[in-house]
Amino acid sequence: xxxxxxxxxxxxxxxxxxxxxxxxxxxxxxxxxxxxxxxxxxxxxxxxxxxxxxxxxxxxxxxxxxxxxxxxxxxxxxxxxxxxxxxxxxxxxxxxxxxxxxxxxxxxxxxxxxxxxxxxxxxxxxxxxxxxxxxxxxxxxxxxxxxxxxxxxxxxxxxxxxxxxxxxxxxxxxxxxxxxxxxxxxxxxxxxxxxxxxxxxxxxxxxxxxxxxxxxxxxxxxxxxxxxxxxxxxxxxxxxxxxxxxxxxxxxxxxxxxxxxxxxxxxxxxxxxxxxxxxxxxxxxxxxxxxxxxxxxxxxxxxxxxxxxxxxxxxxxxxxxxxxxxxxxxxxxxxxxxxxxxxxxxxxxxxxxxxxxxxxxxxxxxxxxxxxxxxxxxxxxxxxxxxxxxxxxxxxxxxxxxxxxxxxxxxxxxxxxxxxxxxxxxxxxxxxxxxx
Amino acid sequence: xxxxxxxxxxxxxxxxxxxxxxxxxxxxxxxxxxxxxxxxxxxxxxxxxxxxxxxxxxxxxxxxxxxxxxxxxxxxxxxxxxxxxxxxxxxxxxxxxxxxxxxxxxxxxxxxxxxxxxxxxxxxxxxxxxxxxxxxxxxxxxxxxxxxxxxxxxxxxxxxxxxxxxxxxxxxxxxxxxxxxxxxxxxxxxxxxxxxxxxxxxxxxxxxxxxxxxxxxxxxxxxxxxxxxxxxxxxxxxxxxxxxxxxxxxxxxxxxxxxxxxxxxxxxxxxxxxxxxx
Numbered sequence: 096x097x098x099x100x101x102x103x104x105x106x107x108x109x110x111x112x113x114x115x116x117x118x119x120x121x122x123x124x125x126x127x128x129x130x131x132x133x134x135x136x137x138x139x140x141x142x143x144x145x146x147x148x149x150x151x152x153x154x155x156x157x158x159x160x161x162x163x164x165x166x167x168x169x170x171x172x173x174x175x176x177x178x179x180x181x182x183x184x185x186x187x188x189x190x191x192x193x194x195x196x197x198x199x200x201x202x203x204x205x206x207x208x209x210x211x212x213x214x215x216x217x218x219x220x221x222x223x224x225x226x227x228x229x230x231x232x233x234x235x236x237x238x239x240x241x242x243x244x245x246x247x248x249x250x251x252x253x254x255x256x257x258x259x260x261x262x263x264x265x266x267x268x269x270x271x272x273x274x275x276x277x278x279x280x281x282x283x284x285x286x287x288x289x290x291x292x293x294x295x296x297x298x299x300x301x302x303x304x305x306x307x308x309x310x311x312x313x314x315x316x317x318x319x320x321x322x323x324x325x326x327x328x329x330x331x332x333x334x335x336x337x338x339x340x341x342x343x344x345x346x347x348x349x350x351x352x353x354x355x356x357x358x359x360x361x362x363x364x365x366x367x368x369x370x371x372x373x374x375x376x377x378x379x380x381x382x383x384x385x386x387x388x389x390x391x392x393x394x395x396x397x398x399x400x401x402x403x404x405x406x407x408x409x410x411x412x413x414x415x416x417x418x419x420x421x422x423x424x425x426x427x428x429x430x431x432x433x434x435x436x437x438x439x440x441x442x443x444x445x446x447x448x449x450x451x452x453x454x455x456x457x458x459x460x461x462x463x464x465x466x467x468x469x470x471x472x473x474x475x476x477x478x479x480x481x482x483x484x485x486x487x488x489x490x491x492x493x494x495x496x497x498x499x500x501x502x503x504x505x506x507x508x509x510x511x512x513x514x515x516x517x518x519x520x521x522x523x524x525x526x527x528x529x530x531x
Numbered sequence: 532x533x534x535x536x537x538x539x540x541x542x543x544x545x546x547x548x549x550x551x552x553x554x555x556x557x558x559x560x561x562x563x564x565x566x567x568x569x570x571x572x573x574x575x576x577x578x579x580x581x582x583x584x585x586x587x588x589x590x591x592x593x594x595x596x597x598x599x600x601x602x603x604x605x606x607x608x609x610x611x612x613x614x615x616x617x618x619x620x621x622x623x624x625x626x627x628x629x630x631x632x633x634x635x636x637x638x639x640x641x642x643x644x645x646x647x648x649x650x651x652x653x654x655x656x657x658x659x660x661x662x663x664x665x666x667x668x669x670x671x672x673x674x675x676x677x678x679x680x681x682x683x684x685x686x687x688x689x690x691x692x693x694x695x696x697x698x699x700x701x702x703x704x705x706x707x708x709x710x711x712x713x714x715x716x717x718x719x720x721x722x723x724x725x726x727x728x729x730x731x732x733x734x735x736x737x738x739x740x741x742x743x744x745x746x747x748x749x750x751x752x753x754x755x756x757x758x759x760x761x762x763x764x765x766x767x768x769x770x771x772x773x774x775x776x777x778x779x780x781x782x783x784x785x786x787x788x789x790x791x792x793x794x795x796x797x798x799x800x801x802x803x804x805x806x807x808x809x
Contacts, residue, residue, distance in 0.1 A: 333669060340668030340677060341660040344647075348655050351644035358604065358638075359656035360630025360724055361663075369665055506648065506704075511662055511674065511681045514650045514702070 114418045117502075121422050125150070125429040132437050136444060144307045148320050150428060155323035157424040157432075159381035161408045162327075162334050162417060163374040169414035169503075170338055171370050172350035174242040177229070178378055178405050180249025183397040184225045185379025186386055187256060189218030190279050191271055193286070203280060204263055204272030211286045215383055222379020223372045225252075230371040234364055249399065256394040278393030286387050287319055323384055327421070330377060335417050337373070344509040346370055407431065407486055410493055413503025422501055431486050439478040451476035557582040557617060557728055557759045558603070558634075564611035565598050572598040574783030575612070580728075580776075585750070585760045587770035590780035591803075596763045597639065599780070600732055604629050604636045616728070630658060633727035637734060639763075641713035645706030649697070649716060652705050653688040656723040660684070691719045695749060711742040718749070728759040735764060747773060771795060779803075 110116050133143035167173040193214035194206025233244040262275035303309035345366050348356040353363050386392050412423020451472040452458045458473030508514050558580040565573040573595040580586045588596050601607040603614050605626040613622045644652050662668045662677035692698045695715050735743050764770050771791040779787045779800050787797045
């Protein structure tokens with residue numbers, strides 16, 4: 096009997112080795128849990144599907160950026176803490192390019208009125224160029240100074256966008272603007288219209304209507320999330336290829352020992368600049384896809400905490416593993432980002448707390464006289480704020496208990512072919528030991 | 532053929548003398564100077580290394596041997612003097628350019644890529660890998676070519692592993708190797724560049740006597756294949772027994788240069804380095 100269970104255990108463990116199984120298991124658990132939470136909260140079907148759609152949207156966006164960061168930090172050892180800045184460059188450039196040239200009514204600042212696909216490409220290129228500008232002087236610096244340069248860049252971008260000087264400016268006789276602290280309003284059509292205007296899309300709307308009772312707006316949102324998942328898969332593929340190649344091998348070598356890599360004939364600066372620009376361009380793309388459908392954007396969206404969210408996701412998943420990056424994003428969004436508010440709603444459903452005290456002091460003071468209820472009530476009232484504390488705690492526990500994250504311990508072969516035993520070797524009998 | 536007049540500053544290797552005479556000068560260092568602040572680590576060192584020979588570079592601690600290595604291989608930029616390799620001036624080249632010339636070094640403390648497997652470590656140094664260009668590694672049609680190259684490269688890696696008799700650790704992470712295995716890996720990795728000259732910085736430090744013999748056998752075998760060696764080493768006997776020529780450095784400059792027998796009988800060397808014991 097016991098051998099039977101160990102057998103089964105071994106079977107399960109070997110099943111777990113497959114990346115697809117890991118992704119299915121983790122995301123299956125996340126989605127089922129949230130569906131159950133939705134049920135418990137008394138959501139209707141469309142409400143539950145909508146909850147899951149929002150999760151998907153967030154996971155896809157965070158996944159993209161985390162993959163790009165994994166390319167920087169996990170593979171090459173480039174400590175980039177200016178992620179929010181590169182995302183901002185992507186989104187703002189795209190919006191400025193796409194906004195109509197002659198604004199009407201309250202639509203404030205003018206743009207260049209370019210078609211959406213060109214605006215997106217422009218935004219991605221701009222983010223890549225921003226990466227180049229940062230990389231060329233900064234990569235000569237030591238790792239820690241490089242990190243400081245990147246966060247300084249991100250803050251320069253954010254404060255630059257916010258500043259009145261760039262709120263509206265004229266360049267080559269064309270009036271443009273970042274909108275300053277008030278932000279930019281999207282006064283062009285839905286950027287996804289290319290898809291929404293397709294013939295097929297109306298049947299998709301009908302389908303979601305009959306399945307979940309979705310209206311057209313919800314159907315569009317669902318399609319948008321699905322497109323983001325496709326882009327995520329594309330980026331995963333791109334980075335997987337990049338890392339499993341001679342190029343990726345040099346990146347890994349730079350992370351391990353840059354001077355030794357140079358003595359082996361590798362112009363490491365060259366590789367570092369290329370990979371930094373690529374990662375920044377992808378961060379720009381993620382920034383665009385993240386918010387380009389919203390009615391507007393403000394610089395507030397690109398405060399440094401965005402950067403640290405991405406770092407948490409990467410650390411959960413394990414730096415150096417692409418699959419880990421995607422899993423880490425999923426867990427980050429499900430547990431740390433969205434988890435607290437749903438937890439609070441659930442608790443609200445079950446227990447009814449009275450009025451909470453207004454201040455922290457007011458909640459702590461009664462503890463001295465043995466009454467903890469006000470403190471508990473206050474804690475739940477402020478649960479979404481506590482999210483940041485929760486993230487900090489999670490990060491500390493991870494660093495302490497499992498600094499390599501979920502999958503960071505794993506071997507990710509840096510070659511374009513599987514590096515198994517030598518073909519034709521007598522010892523091929525022992526083959527199959529590779530865990531890929 | 533109007534461009535026959537144009538002088539090509541870099542003569543490709545294959546265009547060089549088709550029948551290179553033995554005992555050509557492979558590397559020549561002339562008046563090399565390197566200062567760190569007020570300290571002159573290398574003070575006008577000049578020496579020559581013959582092609583296809585094993586040359587030992589010895590000297591007491593602080594004689595400037597390692598700094599000389601760093602200057603030759605571009606890790607330090609010399610403050611004066613010239614370095615010529617196969618007749619070409621390579622003074623102050625960048626470290627990654629050395630490999631292009633067929634000049635490769637190992638480090639005093641083995642610097643393996645700890646989190647990469649032995650196979651990955653050995654695939655890394657190969658030159659002219661088209662897959663090191665990002666787009667070739669990504670785009671499908673070019674990727675096929677990259678994969679073909681990788682298979683060929685892997686074959687070569689296995690040959691080198693066989694030569695050093697370390698096939699059994701091929702899939703091991705380099706960080707898990709013993710000190711001696713790391714030294715072997717370091718040397719194997721240098722060979723993967725297909726260099727013409729190897730600069731070995733204390734290759735026998737921290738290596739047990741059995742492995743030391745093995746390493747020496749490998750070096751002799753490679754020398755017979757035509758590789759040139761310049762070896763920095765503390766073990767006098769080892770250098771005297773194995774090298775055709777010995778260069779003695781003292782206080783940043785070359786004290787003596789010649790065959791081992793002449794070195795051991797050189798009064799100055801005995802006084803400065805051997806302390807009159809011999």
